[in-house]
Amino acid sequence: MGDTPERDAGQVERGYQRPVGDGPARAESLADLLGGRAGAVDATLPPLAFAAGWLLGGESLWAGVGAALAVGAIVAGVRLRRGDRPRSVLIGLLAVCVAALIAVRTGRAENFFLIQLLSNAASALVWTVSIVVRWPLLGVLVGAVLGQRARWRRDPALLRGYGRASWVWTATYVLRVAVFVPLYLGGQVLGLVVARVALTWPLVAAALAVSWVVLRRSLPAGHPGLRHPVTGEHAGG
Template identity: 65%
Template sequence: MGTPREPDGESLRDILGGRRGAVDASVPVVAFVVAWLIAGAAGWWSPVGIAAAAAIVAGAVVAAVRLRRGDRPRAVLFGLLGVAVAALVALYTGRAEDFFLVQILSNVASALVWAISIVVRWPLLGVIVGLALGQKTRWRRDPDLMRGYQRASWVWVAQYVVRVAVFWPLYRADWVFALGAARVVFSPALVALCVLLSWPALRSALPADHPGIRRPRVPGAAPTVESAATEE
């Protein structure tokens, strides 16, 4: 009998995304905060407007770079749309801290959606990994993987809760620079930690002879040639 192999853990990190995505998302935030600080210090007209424009330009540059390196157009579009909406909200209210409001609300919604997905036995981590590996919903027929994805999905729920607990007080205090710093430094570190902890949480539900996340073990089904070779 073998044990769930560590290469599957590496694959899980690749599937969930890594530091590069978090860095990409931080670029428009840096542009917004820096432009807002400079415009405010220089006494320029509408610091929030200048900051919003800087964030949108930075988001467009990041989108172009992501498309050039082969990222999926839909993911790139959603990323740019998020920056544009955040900038428009800040423009509408005239408050720089409202640039972060969309992110805070999305974190609240994400925590709820991930928690509900676990309760209804459609843990989102399993859905994401299953689609990425071309398994569709086959993983749901593996009781061990189902349990593992449920456990690991709670890690993501906790991540969103921690985000809200950190960002909401800063938002209420109108600390724009602190919000930007937390977004740039804290968020990527939290994502990296969450991705890192997802694998051991998932693996804790798998028995020693389980072939791994790439090979769901469906009760009553004949083992695949790849699974049989792995277990020998």
């Protein structure tokens, strides 16, 4: 296997010929294609604000919720100004509002993190199922970004690589659930905040890097890369 999945044309082996007319390959990483770290940083700000308000208010639930909602609104405004999709921004703000509502209605500060716990459990299940049914979500996401629809699935090497790399992301959700559950059951609000920060943007950055390594090492030497699935019309004779 090569150092990167996108090799120079002179190194392409029989059966993995680069489509005619394409220029030299560029070794894009998943971080280049998917980004994600900026959004992950944004996601940690409302929980941090909740903890700060909760503590400064003498463990006042209303102070924590008010701080989280205020910071959530500011984050939404910043995201809109930098060009994020309004739908994505709205979903992020809605998640903060729902978390705040659950905490207020139940009167338990730890319930501010219940949505996060449940969403990670659901994500772990969905990613696992996607791999089992051979529609790995990492391939779906990258394929959508590259405008490939389902063409990547007709490339056995890419399908296999996306499946292996998707296990990395599945593991991140399982890890979060394993950490969040005992903290939630123990009512450890500050512990949940620390876990939320530690297992958000640093974990996303690590998952982007590790899944990229797994993916590129799953591709055979000479494979033209993520942008060029080797389907019937591109395979050599």
